[in-house]
């Protein structure tokens with residue numbers, strides 16, 4: 001079923017696991033990801049990013065992503081990752097994406113807030129969710145997702161107090177943070193600032209997002225999730241897995257595309273399954289009670305309201 005990000009990330013935040021965002025710029029990727037999520041009974045976030053649009057235009061991608069999400073037996077969010085322009089985000093919402101990221105992280109702070117707040121109001125009017133980014137996640141050399149190689153990434157790490165202010169003023173549903181992570185394949189093993197993740201998680205009340213997940217160790221992921229990450233973005237690992245499988249299958253010049261497609265789908269599926277298990281979202285599809293995202297005190301208030309209404313009704317009928 002097609003859902004927005006709150007429906008999968010609020011339970012993840014509460015129960016300390018993470019849901020993966022896997023970019024699906026073609027049908028092999030999308031089929032592999034959905035297959036993995038259904039096999040593992042896991043919620044999943046699928047989509048594309050503005051910098052990936054040359055490989056699959058937004059509209060064409062939406063033609064398969066949204067029906068596939070609706071038909072899936074697990075909750076699927078269709079998300080625009082790193083929307084860089086206002087118009088791209090609006091187009092995604094109009095096409096039926098259930099979530100967008102509006103990345104204004106290289107704008108000055110107040111400008112980032114102003115633009116993202118405006119988009120948050122629009123996204124919410126569509127029943128969609130929105131992710132913002134504070135601090136700036138850079139790119140490793142050769143990353144498909146961008147070419148902002150930062151000389152000193154720690155200068156762009158997310159500040160916890162600013163994060164609190166940012167979330168409050170923009171109304172974002174999820175926040176991408178910069179804590180030593182980068183897009184693409186890492187040349188040197190990354191060092192995540194776990195203490196910063198923990199502090200931000202205690203300071204803001206929306207789920208936190210870790211970009212640039214490909215290349216982190218299993219240990220890194222587990223600790224990042226323990227400290228408060230609820231969404232992890234993965235692209236490089238599934239992208240590479242698909243091509244490796246196709247190369248292995250391409251044993252002679254008589255092989256055609258239909259020999260390679262099933263191999264790519266299977267490789268994406270297996271790689272996605274590994275990540276789903278690592279993030280702990282396996283078995284989490286469809287087990288949410290109806291009021292799963294309400295706090296205990298909200299639930300208590302709701303119960304009292306219902307009880308009062310029932311009492312009024314009974315009085316009127318006696």
Ligand SMILES: [Zn+2]
Pocket residue numbers: 082137145183211212233
């Ligand atoms: Zn990213």
